[in-house]
Amino acid sequence: MEIIIANKSHAIYAKIICETIADSANVRGTGIAKRTTDYIIQRMNNQNAVIALDNGNFVGFCYIEKWDHGRFVANSGLIVHPDYRGKGIAKLIKEKVFNHSRLKFPEAKVFSITTGLPVMKMNSDLGYKPVTFSELTKDQSFWNGCQTCKNYDVLQRTSQSMCLCTGMLYDPQKVKEPSKKTSIKVFKRLKQIKQSLFLRNSFIKLTKLKNEK
Numbered sequence: 001m002e003i004i005i006a007n008k009s010h011a012i013y014a015k016i017i018c019e020t021i022a023d024s025a026n027v028r029g030t031g032i033a034k035r036t037t038d039y040i041i042q043r044m045n046n047q048n049a050v051i052a053l054d055n056g057n058f059v060g061f062c063y064i065e066k067w068d069h070g071r072f073v074a075n076s077g078l079i080v081h082p083d084y085r086g087k088g089i090a091k092l093i094k095e096k097v098f099n100h101s102r103l104k105f106p107e108a109k110v111f112s113i114t115t116g117l118p119v120m121k122m123n124s125d126l127g128y129k130p131v132t133f134s135e136l137t138k139d140q141s142f143w144n145g146c147q148t149c150k151n152y153d154v155l156q157r158t159s160q161s162m163c164l165c166t167g168m169l170y171d172p173q174k175v176k177e178p179s180k181k182t183s184i185k186v187f188k189r190l191k192q193i194k195q196s197l198f199l200r201n202s203f204i205k206l207t208k209l210k211n212e213k
Contacts, residue, residue, distance in 0.1 A: 001089075002058060003096050006049040013051065014040040017061045021079050022045065026075040031081050034148040035077060048104075050097040052080075052089060057141045059084045062097040073108045074099050074142070078119060098170075107172065111136050113165040120166060128168040161210060 022034060043049040043063040052059035060080040075097045080090045085177050086139040099109050112123050113136070120130075136142075143160055146152050155163040 001054045003049050003050060003051060003052045003060075003092055005100060006051040006061075006063075007047055008045050008123060010044050010049075010051050011041045013058050014038075014044070016058050016081075017079065020058075020061075020081055021077060023082075024079060040077075040118075041078050044125070050093055051102060052084075052093055054084070057081075060089050060093045060095050060133040061197055064097060064101050065142070066108075067139040067142050070105060070108055072111055072137040072139070073105045074111050074113075074137075075101060076112075083143070090118065091122055094119075095126070098126050102172070109172070110170040112168045113163075113196065114168070123168045123170075126170065128170045131167050131169045133167050 016036060017040050018037055024053055038061065039060075040049070043065075044051075048065070049063035050063065051061050058081055060078075062075055063079040065076055075094070078090060078094060078095070078097075098110065101108070110128070111131075112119070112128060113133075114120060114123075143155070146155055146163075149155075151164045
């Protein structure tokens with residue numbers, strides 16, 4: 001298996017990448033911003049993506065997005081094909097795309113929004129810190145990308161201040177290498193935040209259903 005920087009030659013994998021992302025969201029029952037094949041191909045053409053392959057078979061993918069004129073970058077769309085899950089490949093892809101982001105955009109703040117606890121743990125190990133959405137990009141184009149997420153109504157109701165996703169940020173000017181103890185502590189705190197958000201969203205939905213009756 002190889003994990004490499006994607007380029008124009010990898011456009012043939014765009015369809016299966018989009019399908020795998022969509023299928024994963026349906027299985028997990030969580031929100032995810034959908035992407036078109038053209039969007040994925042553009043990231044490959046700009047060498048702003050990482051792809052994992054096994055003898056020509058698609059294994060995994062993640063891409064880089066640039067916001068606020070390069071002040072922020074996001075590592076998005078992390079996915080591993082079902083046939084290759086449970087082998088630690090997602091972590092390898094995450095590390096590869098993170099290091100590529102740091103080399104290509106050394107002054108940029110790297111951020112992530114996710115509902116996945118495993119992704120939060122990987123982010124924490126890389127030095128990300130949990131932050132409020134106000135500390136992330138102000139570029140409205142980024143937040144518009146959430147419109148295809150099934151939880152977009154939550155983001156709207158809170159004036160883009162919070163959602164079921166957790167915001168995490170790596171600031172190259174402030175971050176220090178996290179110790180294992182600190183990483184575990186942050187991960188536990190993130191888990192508590194996630195549980196609180198899911199309970200809150202369930203309460204909102206139940207209240208709405210009662211009012212409609």
